Amino acid sequence: DVKVTQSSRYLVKRTGEKVFLECVQDMDHENMFWYRQDPGLGLRLIYFSYDVKMKEKGDIPEGYSVSREKKERFSLILESASTNQTSMYLCASSSDLLAGVYNEQFFGPGTRLTVL
Amino acid sequence: AQRVTQPEKLLSVFKGAPVELKCNYSYSGSPELFWYVQYSRQRLQLLLRHISRExxxxxxxxxxxxxxxxxxxxxxxxxxxxxxxxCASLSYNTDKLIFGTGTRLQVFP
Known part of the structure; x- marks a missing residue:
């Protein structure tokens, strides 16, 4: 069974703290993604990675960084958490494009982060 | 820039009624489009993709x-x-998905 796991379901942090959100997939997928999900705004891509040690900015990278040291793990880092980063964070993974056929993104359960 | 628009935030219907959730996209080429669904307390999952016509x-x-x-x-x-x-559209020549803002469907008994 396909599995994407995230380290925490709920997280409460204080303004200014450094926050790490971890995502692990066991499908040997090349691609991994971090989104934030907000009511009325849908899913917005923060960062993604096509391969180990590679990263690309998404649509809203400000205030975030990522790390991908191993193929199965993709970490999202909030260098100095702020209240406007209170949100649901979703991780996803997918296999490489194969012969023009898009491969489905598989999502983790999400981490609800509250920054006080 | 590619965009996906879902004009309705909430759609409420009674059981047995027809349902249509609207999605419009902005892309001049041949888009790859998808619908994802998130049931209460479950993870987001693919519902269907246009290319498979299923x-x-x-x-x-x-x-x-x-x-x-x-x-x-x-x-x-x-x-x-x-x-x-x-609703989501695959960004041209990448693996990035562009999502709409979502529509909550409520089906009453």
Missing amino acids: SIKGFTADLNKGETSFHLKKPFAQEEDSAMYY
Whole structure:
């Protein structure tokens, strides 16, 4: 069974703290993604990675960084958490494009982060 | 820039009524479009993609290039269809998905 796991379901942090959100997939997928999900705004891509040690900015990278040291793990880092980063964070993974056929993104359960 | 628009935040219907969740996209080429669904307390999952032309859980979606639409339809809604639905488009030449803002479907008994 396909599995994407995230380290925490709920997280409460204080303004200014450094926050790490971890995502692990066991499908040997090349691609991994971090989104934030907000009511009325849908899913917005923060960062993604096509391969180990590679990263690309998404649509809203400000205030975030990522790390991908191993193929199965993709970490999202909030260098100095702020209240406007209170949100649901979703991780996803997918296999490489194969012969023009898009491969489905598989999502983790999400981490609800509250920054006080 | 590519965009996906879902004009309705909330759609409420009674069980057995037809359902149509609207999705419009902005892309001049041949888009790859998807519907994702998130049931209460479950993870987001793929419902269907236009390229496979399949029907999942009674839902279908037809790509209309003239109207740049990919509306999701079901002839008879069930209570278990209540969920958040997101339309998404694959960004040209990448693996990035561009999501709409989502429509919450409520099906009343």
